[in-house]
Amino acid sequence: MPRRVSRDRSSDSVDKHVGKRLRERRISLGLSQSAVGRELGITFQQLQ
Numbered sequence: 001m002p003r004r005v006s007r008d009r010s011s012d013s014v015d016k017h018v019g020k021r022l023r024e025r026r027i028s029l030g031l032s033q034s035a036v037g038r039e040l041g042i043t044f045q046q047l048q
Contacts, residue, residue: 026036033044040047 026033033047037044037047
């Protein structure tokens with residue numbers, strides 16, 4: 001039987017902080033999500 005992983009609020013706030021920083025950096029470099037995805041070998045939907 002699969003174990004459920006519980007997530008607390010602090011891990012959610014870390015995810016939000018990291019996501020915000022990545023977005024700011026991507027925009028400051030003038031990159032689209034598609035361009036970043038291409039470089040990583042994934043689609044922009046997977047990047048989101």
